[in-house]
Amino acid sequence: MNLPKLVVNNMTRRRGRFVFTLLGITIGIGAFVTFLALGGSLKQEVMREANALGANLVVTPKGSCAYEQVSILTGEVLPSNITMEEYARVKALPGMTVVPVLAEKSAINNRPVSVSGILPDEMRAFKGWQIAAGSDLAATDEIAVLLGAEAAEQFRLQPGGKVVVRGEALPVKGVLAATGGKDDVTVFLPLATAQRLFGTGSHVSYLAVKVDDVTGIDLAIERIREQVSLGVVSDRQMLASVLAIVGSVNVTLQLIAAVAVLAAAFGIVNTMLTATYERKREIGILQALGATRRTIFTLFLVESGLYGLLGGVCGVGSGLLFTLAVAPHLEQNAFTSFVKGSGGIGLPDPLVIGGAILFSAAVAVLAGLYPAWRASRLSPVEAISYE
Amino acid sequence: MNDIITCRQLTKNYQRGSVVTPALRGVTLTIPRGSFTCIIGPSGHGKSTLMHLLGGLDRPTSGSVSLDGIALDTLDERALAEVRSRKIGFVFQFFNLLNNLTARENVELALMLAGVPGSRQTARAGDLLARVGLADRADYRPAQLSGGQQQRVAIARALANNPPLLLMDEPTGNLDSEAEAEILAILKSLHAEGTTVVLVTHNAEIAARAEQIIRVRDGLAFMTAEDAAAGRLVA
Ligand SMILES: Nc1ncnc2c1ncn2[C@@H]1O[C@H](COP(=O)(O)OP(=O)(O)OP(=O)(O)O)[C@@H](O)[C@H]1O
Numbered sequence: 001m002n003l004p005k006l007v008v009n010n011m012t013r014r015r016g017r018f019v020f021t022l023l024g025i026t027i028g029i030g031a032f033v034t035f036l037a038l039g040g041s042l043k044q045e046v047m048r049e050a051n052a053l054g055a056n057l058v059v060t061p062k063g064s065c066a067y068e069q070v071s072i073l074t075g076e077v078l079p080s081n082i083t084m085e086e087y088a089r090v091k092a093l094p095g096m097t098v099v100p101v102l103a104e105k106s107a108i109n110n111r112p113v114s115v116s117g118i119l120p121d122e123m124r125a126f127k128g129w130q131i132a133a134g135s136d137l138a139a140t141d142e143i144a145v146l147l148g149a150e151a152a153e154q155f156r157l158q159p160g161g162k163v164v165v166r167g168e169a170l171p172v173k174g175v176l177a178a179t180g181g182k183d184d185v186t187v188f189l190p191l192a193t194a195q196r197l198f199g200t201g202s203h204v205s206y207l208a209v210k211v212d213d214v215t216g217i218d219l220a221i222e223r224i225r226e227q228v229s230l231g232v233v234s235d236r237q238m239l240a241s242v243l244a245i246v247g248s249v250n251v252t253l254q255l256i257a258a259v260a261v262l263a264a265a266f267g268i269v270n271t272m273l274t275a276t277y278e279r280k281r282e283i284g285i286l287q288a289l290g291a292t293r294r295t296i297f298t299l300f301l302v303e304s305g306l307y308g309l310l311g312g313v314c315g316v317g318s319g320l321l322f323t324l325a326v327a328p329h330l331e332q333n334a335f336t337s338f339v340k341g342s343g344g345i346g347l348p349d350p351l352v353i354g355g356a357i358l359f360s361a362a363v364a365v366l367a368g369l370y371p372a373w374r375a376s377r378l379s380p381v382e383a384i385s386y387e
Numbered sequence: 388m389n390d391i392i393t394c395r396q397l398t399k400n401y402q403r404g405s406v407v408t409p410a411l412r413g414v415t416l417t418i419p420r421g422s423f424t425c426i427i428g429p430s431g432h433g434k435s436t437l438m439h440l441l442g443g444l445d446r447p448t449s450g451s452v453s454l455d456g457i458a459l460d461t462l463d464e465r466a467l468a469e470v471r472s473r474k475i476g477f478v479f480q481f482f483n484l485l486n487n488l489t490a491r492e493n494v495e496l497a498l499m500l501a502g503v504p505g506s507r508q509t510a511r512a513g514d515l516l517a518r519v520g521l522a523d524r525a526d527y528r529p530a531q532l533s534g535g536q537q538q539r540v541a542i543a544r545a546l547a548n549n550p551p552l553l554l555m556d557e558p559t560g561n562l563d564s565e566a567e568a569e570i571l572a573i574l575k576s577l578h579a580e581g582t583t584v585v586l587v588t589h590n591a592e593i594a595a596r597a598e599q600i601i602r603v604r605d606g607l608a609f610m611t612a613e614d615a616a617a618g619r620l621v622a
């Protein structure tokens with residue numbers, strides 16, 4: 001007989017209570033890990049998309065808010081009310097390269113995909129795209145599409161295949177080499193074709209701007225503002241405001257998880273207190289056999305901590321499994337769509353996993369302090385005389 | 388020093404809220420080393436209370452207990468636990484055993500608390516159970532054992548660390564005469580080997596065979612029936 005064996009024996013003698021208490025902490029930590037994993041990959045994806053955008057500045061319709069800035073990064077539909085004439089005026093400014101984008105959505109095999117109307121030559125030069133198969137779009141009114149690498153793979157499309165957009169079957173002309181950004185899951189149409197199919201007239205959603213001299217960004221913003229009455233945001237500002245939103249979503253989710261963990265902690269307090277009542281007589285016997293208060297205290301505290309450790313491990317496991325299972329189903333939402341598609345889920349690093357388990361154990365040990373103290377304060381006679 | 392226990396002017400008041408119950412009112416007695424002593428007396432007069440104080444399970448309101456030369460009132464909680472572990476084997480009337488542990492594990496528990504390493508516990512527990520005739524029941528749980536067998540496991544456990552003193556509170560109180568006889572046989576042989584046996588009992592037959600009888604009445608202790616009648620306290 002040794003202390004760990006005694007603890008495990010004590011812990012598992014009431015199967016139902018053991019399972020439900022463990023389930024409580026498992027769910028709490030599981031939620032915590034799930035939100036952490038989803039939130040973490042959200043943030044990673046935002047940074048990656050901002051990077052893949054390849055622009056220093058984005059010209060948006062006046063009064064665009066952070067939500068629309070998120071949509072630029074995720075490839076959601078955007079209002080299209082920047083005119084080609086405005087595009088021409090910005091393009092005419094010195095010291096910058098400008099490309100227009102019409103951001104729309106369509107579906108292939110009932111799966112939503114982002115559709116971008118672009119000027120093929122300008123865009124290829126702007127992004128430095130490589131063509132992996134077939135050839136690039138030629139004219140701006142050509143009836144054809146260019147596919148991102150992952151979209152091609154996902155829908156098993158190759159040059160020669162067809163994609164239906166707005167009821168019109170368009171031949172696949174080329175497939176892009178992987179870029180690591182949302183371009184990989186996007187269908188590109190020549191701008192004029194896209195404008196015709198989506199009926200946006202001669203409007204586009206936003207202009208992506210690359211400044212020749214990065215130190216002159218403020219000057220570039222000034223010039224654009226003088227030229228057109230549109231909103232201008234730098235990639236830094238955009239990233240900051242999007243990350244702020246993502247951050248506050250994460251904090252909210254983690255608060256919810258914290259409440260779940262707290263509730264589980266009280267479950268442990270409850271279980272351990274009940275155990276001290278049930279085992280009152282046994283505590284007396286142990287004391288008569290020579291157990292010190294400290295031994296009794298340790299016995300209960302270790303049992304409680306073990307709940308946290310086991311619950312932490314189960315919680316991390318189930319949280320990660322749940323994340324993997326649920327992530328592909330998060331769609332149609334500017335925030336959550338970051339998580340699906342392009343990169344998949346980035347698992348939290350081992351430090352976070354270890355931290356979650358330690359956190360769980362620490363919470364459980366804290367929860368066990370009071371019951372363990374109660375158990376250790378029993379006098380032997382009080383415990384033995386208990387009926 | 389030939390007395391294993393010496394106690395002087397022991398008093399014990401139980402306090403429940405503002406109600407004070409005097410359970411012992413000044414007990415002075417000695418128990419010779421190696422003796423077979425019975426504590427008898429009417430119900431509720433303080434026998435169990437006395438046994439708890441003699442064994443360091445509880446602290447007296449006043450007075451002193453010396454056990455094997457150690458003044459218990461000078462000991463802190465840890466040292467007192469150590470004394471209980473090494474010097475005394477306790478057996479109570481009911482529920483001595485941890486129900487979710489086997490007979491062997493119950494005995495091992497006492498060894499564990501005395502710091503005996505796990506590797507040596509199993510063999511020692513087996514020997515002790517054989518000593519009380521339960522070698523073939525080592526892996527049974529208390530619920531699978533008769534009342535008499537349970538008490539024998541409790542005795543085996545009490546003997547775990549070779550204590551010089553066995554303190555038992557009506558160990559045969561709820562056993563039939565056959566089971567009681569088995570237990571008494573074990574106690575006799577332990578006594579023959581030199582263990583001091585102190586037994587609280589209601590059974591006059593058992594008491595008649597004791598070397599020393601302590602009568603507890605109304606919180607006081609007397610040596611003989613005549614003493615009790617005359618109110619002469621144990622010296
Ligand atoms: N924990 C307690 N709190 C209050 N009073 C108590 C407590 N334990 C015992 N008493 C009281 O102390 C007195 C002596 O009790 P004790 O248990 O020592 O009697 P006893 O001689 O062992 O009786 P029995 O033969 O029934 O076991 C009784 O009046 C009892 O009510």
Ligand SMILES: [Mg+2]
Pocket residue numbers: 434435436556
């Ligand atoms: Mg009693």
